[in-house]
Amino acid sequence: xxxxxELSESAGAPGRGPDPRAERSRAAALAAARxxxxxxGWSAVTHVAVAAxxxxxxxxxxxxxxDASGMVRDVIAQxxxxxxxxxxxxxxxxxxxxxxxxxRLLHDPVSDRGLRAVIERAxxxxxxARLKEDLYRHGSQVFRTVLEAAKERGELPxxxxxxxxxxxxxxxxxxxxxxxxxxxxxxxxQRVVHDFLAAHAPAxxxxxxVP
Amino acid sequence: xxxxxELSESAGAPGRGPDPRAERSRAAALAAARxxxxxxGWSAVTHVAVAAxxxxxxxxxxxxxxDASGMVRDVIAQxxxxxxxxxxxxxxxxxxxxxxxxxRLLHDPVSDRGLRAVIERAxxxxxxARLKEDLYRHGSQVFRTVLEAAKERGELPxxxxxxxxxxxxxxxxxxxxxxxxxxxxxxxxQRVVHDFLAAHAPAxxxxxxVP
Numbered sequence: 011x012x013x014x015x016e017l018s019e020s021a022g023a024p025g026r027g028p029d030p031r032a033e034r035s036r037a038a039a040l041a042a043a044r045x046x047x048x049x050x051g052w053s054a055v056t057h058v059a060v061a062a063x064x065x066x067x068x069x070x071x072x073x074x075x076x077d078a079s080g081m082v083r084d085v086i087a088q089x090x091x092x093x094x095x096x097x098x099x100x101x102x103x104x105x106x107x108x109x110x111x112x113x114r115l116l117h118d119p120v121s122d123r124g125l126r127a128v129i130e131r132a133x134x135x136x137x138x139a140r141l142k143e144d145l146y147r148h149g150s151q152v153f154r155t156v157l158e159a160a161k162e163r164g165e166l167p168x169x170x171x172x173x174x175x176x177x178x179x180x181x182x183x184x185x186x187x188x189x190x191x192x193x194x195x196x197x198x199x200q201r202v203v204h205d206f207l208a209a210h211a212p213a214x215x216x217x218x219x220v221p
Numbered sequence: 222x223x224x225x226x227e228l229s230e231s232a233g234a235p236g237r238g239p240d241p242r243a244e245r246s247r248a249a250a251l252a253a254a255r256x257x258x259x260x261x262g263w264s265a266v267t268h269v270a271v272a273a274x275x276x277x278x279x280x281x282x283x284x285x286x287x288d289a290s291g292m293v294r295d296v297i298a299q300x301x302x303x304x305x306x307x308x309x310x311x312x313x314x315x316x317x318x319x320x321x322x323x324x325r326l327l328h329d330p331v332s333d334r335g336l337r338a339v340i341e342r343a344x345x346x347x348x349x350a351r352l353k354e355d356l357y358r359h360g361s362q363v364f365r366t367v368l369e370a371a372k373e374r375g376e377l378p379x380x381x382x383x384x385x386x387x388x389x390x391x392x393x394x395x396x397x398x399x400x401x402x403x404x405x406x407x408x409x410x411q412r413v414v415h416d417f418l419a420a421h422a423p424a425x426x427x428x429x430x431v432p
Contacts, residue, residue, distance in 0.1 A: 049344045112403035123344065129399050130341035133334065134262045146400050163406050171401070174393070174412060180400075182385070188340050189357050189395065190232030192384070201385060 019062045038064040039071055040088065043081040052082045052127035077136040086124035089146060090115060094152045101165050101211075104156040105203045108180055112149070113194045116187040126188065150176045166211055178206055249275040250282055251299065254292040259330045263293045269330035290348040297335035300327060301356060305363045311377050312422075315367040316414045320390055323360070324405045327398040337399065361387045377422055389417055 042064035046054045055080050059069040075081045094111065097104045115121045128145060131138035155177045160166040166175075182202050186192050232300060236429040253275035257265045267289050272279040286292045305322065308315045326332045341385045342349035379388075393413050397403050 049345070051341060123339075126341040126344070130262060130337040132402070133337070136261070142400065142402070148400075152403075171412075173397075173401070174409070177393035177397045177401070178389070178416065179331050181394070181396035183390035183392070184400065185392035186384075186388045188399075189353065190361075190384070190388070191343070191353070191357075197386070200381075202389070204386075205420040207390065209416040211254075217331070 013063060014203060035066045035070055036074060039074070039081070040085055041065045042066075044085045044089070044120055047082060047085055047127065048123050050122065052079075052131065055082050055085075056089075061181070077100075077137065079131070079135055082124070082127060083137050083141050085120065086128065086141060089120045089124060090116070090149075097152065097159065100158070101156065101160045102203060105153070106199055108152050108156065109183065109199045109203060110196060112183055113196070113199050116183060116194060122187070129188075134198055150180070153179060170210055174203050175206070175210070178209075179203070224346070246275075246277045246281055247285060248293070250277045250285070251296055253277075255296045255300075255331055258296055258338065259291060262334065263342065265292075266296075268321055283316050288348065290342070290346055292346050293335070293338060294352050296331065297339065297352060299353075300329070300331045300335060308363065308367050309372065310370070312367065312371045313414060313418060316364070316390060316417070317410055319367065320394065320410045320414060321407060324407070324410050327394060327405060333398070340399070346363055361364050361391070364390060368374050371422075381421055386417070389420075390414070 030220070039060055042060045043055045046059055046063065057068050057071045057075075059065070060081060061071055071081075075084070095107060125145070128138050128142045132142040133139070154172055157166060157170070157172050157175050161168050161170060179202060183194050183199070186198075187196055240383075250271055253271045254266045257270055257274065268279050271277070272282055282292075284319060306318060324360045327336070336356070339349050339353045340432050343353040344350070365383055368377060368381070368383050368386050372379050372381060390413060394410070397405055397409075412432070
């Protein structure tokens with residue numbers, strides 16, 4: 011996830027660093043786009059609505075974001091950080107920590123709404139299709155690293171299907187939030203990891219769920 | 222899921238049964254709405270677009286569906302049937318069969334797109350919020366019945382959290398289709414059920430995955 015090309019190109023005159031006024035306009039526009047996204051969904055994020063709400067001129071908006079979907083993309087990319095802590099090498103802890111990141115993301119109004127927009131638009135809008143690919147790839151990367159390392163250490167079966175494993179870890183949280191509309195607690199995350207390990211690494215002997 | 226009230230009220234004059242012409246118009250309108258939904262998502266399903274595509278007059282459309290979201294709702298409700306086969310009492314078979322229904326639903330273009338629309342709109346449009354509730358409740362009901370019966374027979378732990386169990390069964394498929402965009406095979410469904418039982422009913426002894 012990186013800043014949009016539009017920004018990098020328009021944020022300042024060449025050789026003079028970013029223009030603070032342009033930066034402020036961009037921040038104001040994205041704040042307005044973010045609020046519209048949370049309150050009414052992606053379809054409310056239009057140049058007209060963002061201009062009215064932010065006070066940024068419509069022509070400036072069109073220059074930065076020729077398509078309204080670019081504004082939604084930048085709101086989501088800005089919010090859904092892909093910074094992950096490096097794995098510690100303790101399988102259960104690493105899975106819980108990573109899954110807890112997803113839990114927090116699903117409970118953040120902006121990233122929750124952004125994720126729903128991405129899921130809905132990916133099939134019909136290439137901007138969202140690319141964003142979905144990025145989110146999925148970055149979002150599952152640490153899981154993959156952790157799972158592969160555990161396979162190498164013999165803590166998970168060598169034949170374990172990593173894609174399936176990611177689905178089994180992330181899927182329950184997604185289903186619970188996006189469809190059932192229920193809260194995901196830290197304890198829930200512990201349970202999902204516990205059951206995942208019970209299914210795939212029973213020989214390792216699962217410690218009791220509640221410490 | 223039932224026919225919309227608009228339809229029942231407007232399909233025929235009182236006491237004379239449904240009006241075949243009104244039925245044809247409604248079917249043509251819903252077919253156009255369905256195609257627009259699949260091709261461009263819910264936001265393309267407008268009175269203007271459906272009228273142009275179906276040949277049904279715009280005033281007729283407004284009479285049947287005062288809001289465009291009502292057309293999307295009826296397309297989805299019509300497609301996502303809630304007919305489920307009655308459980309057989311064999312836990313693994315019942316879970317596989319029910320989950321295979323979800324698999325097929327996720328691979329049907331109309332219900333796939335409808336589900337994405339529901340997930341995106343539920344937070345901002347009451348029509349979709351109700352639809353999501355219906356889909357979730359009906360969609361998880363057979364799972365609940367099967368799981369509760371297995372608990373009573375002692376095939377699953379009495380303390381098993383049924384909500385979590387539904388998440389663990391349906392979640393991986395949803396994540397895989399909606400976010401990863403991958404195919405869900407019948408074998409995948411078998412694996413999810415296998416791993417679910419390995420986590421929760423290890424004492425029962427899982428038969429080998431491939432018969």
